[in-house]
Amino acid sequence: MERLVDTEDEGMLRDAARGFLDENAPVSAFRTNRDAGRAFDPGLWREMAQMGWAGVLIGEDHGGADMGHRAAGILAEEMGRTLAASPFLSSAVIAASTMRVAGSDRLSQIAEGTALYALAVDEGPKHAPDLTAMEARPEGNGFRLSGRKVFVADGASADRVLVLARSGEGEEGLTLFDIDTARAGLAHTAADSIDARDFATLDFENVEATGEDVVGEVGGGLAALAPGLRAGQAALAAELSGLTAGISAMTLGYLKERKQFDRTIGSFQALQHRAAHLFAEIEVTASAVAHAGRVLDHEPERAQLAVSLAKARATQTAKLAVMEGVQMHGGIGMTDDYDAGFFMKRARVGAEWLGDYGHHAAIVAAMRGL
Amino acid sequence: MPDRLEDFRKEIAEWIAENLPDALRGQPRNEDTICWGGRKWEFRSQAQKDWLERCHARGLTCPRWPVEYGGGGLSRNEEKILRDEMDRAGAPSPLDSFGIWMLGPALLQFGTPEQKAEHLPEITAGRIRWCQGYSEPGAGSDLANVQTRAEDMGDHWLVNGQKIWTSYADKADKIFALVRTDRDAPKHLGISFMLIDMETPGVSTRPIRLISGASPFCETFFDNVKVPKEGAIVGEMNRGWDVAKYLLTHEREMIGGGSGGLTSGATLSEMIGDMDMVAGADPVIRAQAMELEVDSLAFCLTMERYKDMAESGAGVGHASAMLKYYGTELNKRRQEIIMSTRGSEALDWGEGLAAPWLRSKANSIEGGTSEVMLDIVSKRVLELPSK
Ligand SMILES: Cc1cc2nc3c(=O)[nH]c(=O)nc-3n(C[C@H](O)[C@H](O)[C@H](O)COP(=O)(O)OP(=O)(O)OC[C@H]3O[C@@H](n4cnc5c(N)ncnc54)[C@H](O)[C@@H]3O)c2cc1C
Numbered sequence: 001m002e003r004l005v006d007t008e009d010e011g012m013l014r015d016a017a018r019g020f021l022d023e024n025a026p027v028s029a030f031r032t033n034r035d036a037g038r039a040f041d042p043g044l045w046r047e048m049a050q051m052g053w054a055g056v057l058i059g060e061d062h063g064g065a066d067m068g069h070r071a072a073g074i075l076a077e078e079m080g081r082t083l084a085a086s087p088f089l090s091s092a093v094i095a096a097s098t099m100r101v102a103g104s105d106r107l108s109q110i111a112e113g114t115a116l117y118a119l120a121v122d123e124g125p126k127h128a129p130d131l132t133a134m135e136a137r138p139e140g141n142g143f144r145l146s147g148r149k150v151f152v153a154d155g156a157s158a159d160r161v162l163v164l165a166r167s168g169e170g171e172e173g174l175t176l177f178d179i180d181t182a183r184a185g186l187a188h189t190a191a192d193s194i195d196a197r198d199f200a201t202l203d204f205e206n207v208e209a210t211g212e213d214v215v216g217e218v219g220g221g222l223a224a225l226a227p228g229l230r231a232g233q234a235a236l237a238a239e240l241s242g243l244t245a246g247i248s249a250m251t252l253g254y255l256k257e258r259k260q261f262d263r264t265i266g267s268f269q270a271l272q273h274r275a276a277h278l279f280a281e282i283e284v285t286a287s288a289v290a291h292a293g294r295v296l297d298h299e300p301e302r303a304q305l306a307v308s309l310a311k312a313r314a315t316q317t318a319k320l321a322v323m324e325g326v327q328m329h330g331g332i333g334m335t336d337d338y339d340a341g342f343f344m345k346r347a348r349v350g351a352e353w354l355g356d357y358g359h360h361a362a363i364v365a366a367m368r369g370l
Numbered sequence: 371m372p373d374r375l376e377d378f379r380k381e382i383a384e385w386i387a388e389n390l391p392d393a394l395r396g397q398p399r400n401e402d403t404i405c406w407g408g409r410k411w412e413f414r415s416q417a418q419k420d421w422l423e424r425c426h427a428r429g430l431t432c433p434r435w436p437v438e439y440g441g442g443g444l445s446r447n448e449e450k451i452l453r454d455e456m457d458r459a460g461a462p463s464p465l466d467s468f469g470i471w472m473l474g475p476a477l478l479q480f481g482t483p484e485q486k487a488e489h490l491p492e493i494t495a496g497r498i499r500w501c502q503g504y505s506e507p508g509a510g511s512d513l514a515n516v517q518t519r520a521e522d523m524g525d526h527w528l529v530n531g532q533k534i535w536t537s538y539a540d541k542a543d544k545i546f547a548l549v550r551t552d553r554d555a556p557k558h559l560g561i562s563f564m565l566i567d568m569e570t571p572g573v574s575t576r577p578i579r580l581i582s583g584a585s586p587f588c589e590t591f592f593d594n595v596k597v598p599k600e601g602a603i604v605g606e607m608n609r610g611w612d613v614a615k616y617l618l619t620h621e622r623e624m625i626g627g628g629s630g631g632l633t634s635g636a637t638l639s640e641m642i643g644d645m646d647m648v649a650g651a652d653p654v655i656r657a658q659a660m661e662l663e664v665d666s667l668a669f670c671l672t673m674e675r676y677k678d679m680a681e682s683g684a685g686v687g688h689a690s691a692m693l694k695y696y697g698t699e700l701n702k703r704r705q706e707i708i709m710s711t712r713g714s715e716a717l718d719w720g721e722g723l724a725a726p727w728l729r730s731k732a733n734s735i736e737g738g739t740s741e742v743m744l745d746i747v748s749k750r751v752l753e754l755p756s757k
Pocket residue numbers: 501502503504505506507509510511512534535536537538587732735736737738739740741742745
């Protein structure tokens with residue numbers, strides 16, 4: 001397995017992504033989107049797709065760049081640093097990884113950036129795929145889907161949705177479907193999410209699903225979803241680790257600039273030690289994030305421990321970084337005019353999405369015999 | 371993985387299977403089983419002696435050191451494989467020593483060819499045991515304040531002063547010490563890094579007992595000690611601070627890495643046993659153990675990543691302070707959790723849990739305190755201002 005440091009190609013990808021995002025999607029662009037009530041900028045997504053980002057996990061035979069999960073993580077990290085909003089995670093990571101394993105002719109549309117996907121799993125306030133209750137009632141050669149999905153990322157803007165529903169009893173009773181969001185009986189309600197991104201509630205009322213719409217096997221929904229879910233969790237961990245780097249850079253800059261008591265506040269040892277502790281947490285998390293990408297690339301079927309480790313760590317470190325960030329900025333950190341709050345709100349959403357700290361820490365502990 | 375490495379793995383696994391004495395297989399690692407070597411060393415068993423000699427003959431006491439000094443000349447990947455295979459076989463480390471962890475790397479970097487040829491083979495063979503004479507009563511965190519002085523007497527140095535917290539000084543054959551060779555220079559610039567034989571007249575030690583019951587460290591006194599000049603100083607005279615700092619980065623990585631918890635062989639779940647049995651339904655201890663496991667695993671990956679960084683030429687330098695800080699604080703958490711899961715059972719010295727728990731408290735003091743590590747990170751890595 002490759003080292004935990006960036007390879008030369010990865011270093012170039014990172015530099016290119018950083019240059020592009022600093023110029024085209026700085027935090028101020030996120031503010032503009034938010035003020036305009038826009039979850040993301042479609043023009044920006046087109047450019048990202050042209051650079052191959054939408055196809056980062058798709059094979060060349062489907063027009064993808066096939067750069068692997070560590071590369072996807074690097075892109076997610078860089079997007080996290082400037083809070084760049086895009087359908088990257090939902091479409092290019094989660095849907096692409098799911099469909100790649102299942103085999104789908106829509107992969108090339110994802111790689112082009114023209115098919116926008118959402119993943120509809122959660123039904124309650126916590127991520128718990130195995131507790132899925134949404135009904136998939138057999139009818140004729142297909143199914144009828146009824147029920148409600150909440151906290152669906154990109155759910156209002158997606159053309160298609162991957163939805164997990166119950167076609168039978170127990171863990172073997174879940175099936176994953178790939179559904180056109182324009183289909184009759186499917187309605188969405190956009191949430192007013194604190195991070196100003198697209199999260200929606202989807203209501204399914206007798207929505208028709210044919211055998212063609214099944215991803216993987218009937219009753220094999222959890223297995224079909226696993227590659228996408230793991231890839232998404234790892235990339236989200238990477239985004240959070242990038243977000244952490246972004247807010248920490250702001251905080252360190254402020255510590256070096258702001259004066260009180262005729263001294264730079266960064267000269268106070270109480271703050272220095274907290275900043276140094278945060279640095280340590282950031283470094284430790286960065287290792288887990290890089291490792292998750294590597295394991296997904298080399299031993300995908302054994303990646304759950306590495307992925308859950310990364311998501312658990314990234315969630316906690318982002319929380320620490322945004323809390324310290326706001327605190328060390330004092331009053332200005334609390335104002336909407338200042339960017340720190342954007343990081344805090346996205347970190348909270350990222351903490352919950354695809355499984356929170358407790359969810360992933362429990363997986364790690366169980367796999368380690370605790 | 372390249373075939374060459376696979377061949378190496380096979381070869382080393384076979385070698386271990388043939389050479390590791392059964393008596394040592396799977397032994398717990400503690401003061402009764404560690405082999406420190408040195409002139410005064412009494413082997414705990416014939417097996418311990420055999421294992422040291424066999425490993426040394428194959429260069430495995432210092433796998434990455436050059437072969438000419440008794441090292442193994444292995445690459446980083448080969449060393450990793452060696453470690454894996456040793457762990458898999460339940461093999462103990464053949465030799466532990468401050469010579470390996472601290473002095474050796476400093477000599478390889480700063481020593482003259484004569485100094486290397488004189489000292490390194492003795493270290494790899496486990497014939498000479500070294501101790502570290504840095505701290506003094508007035509020079510702890512403020513290490514550059516050392517006052518032990520060495521006066522130039524022509525053919526020898528005359529050393530007078532006192533060191534403290536010198537681990538295993540009473541068992542060591544030689545000491546590497548920071549001594550002041552220029553009293554007029556600014557404090558960092560008047561220090562030399564000196565090698566002194568503990569058998570030289572005028573050197574004496576007095577053991578100090580630790581809260582964990584053991585008595586591994588000492589006060590060390592130098593009373594008109596004559597040190598022959600030949601080869602006594604490592605690096606440039608009055609530039610001992612550079613050598614001292616270089617050595618400290620190795621020491622800190624070693625302490626940080628060694629205390630991450632996973633390198634000791636046993637996993638947390640092995641250490642505490644069945645959670646349901648030991649902690650009952652206590653959700654708080656369980657949650658703490660889960661959190662610790664997450665942090666420990668991520669920390670071990672960080673040790674790997676930093677080695678990768680060093681290998682690829684990216685300077686790790688002051689960030690070793692971060693590793694030392696994080697690893698030692700983790701180990702303290704680990705020991706607290708082990709103590710509380712085992713409850714009153716753990717309170718009897720005989721259970722063997724209280725001593726490592728108490729000993730772990732020193733991890734964040736020895737080799738530079740956690741506070742000093744945070745200072746280094748904030749000033750040198752984050753470049754936060756001093757005023
Ligand atoms: C088990 C053990 C083994 C050791 N082995 C050796 C050995 O073999 N050789 C050797 O030379 N030494 C050894 N030491 C000594 C060790 O390096 C020192 O104890 C350590 O550097 C701290 O120095 P001190 O004890 O004088 O504490 P002090 O420096 O007096 O520190 C007291 C407290 O003040 C804090 N403090 C000090 N300065 C600052 C600052 N600038 N900002 C914030 N807080 C500060 C410290 O963090 C600490 O909490 C050993 C120590 C232990 C516990």
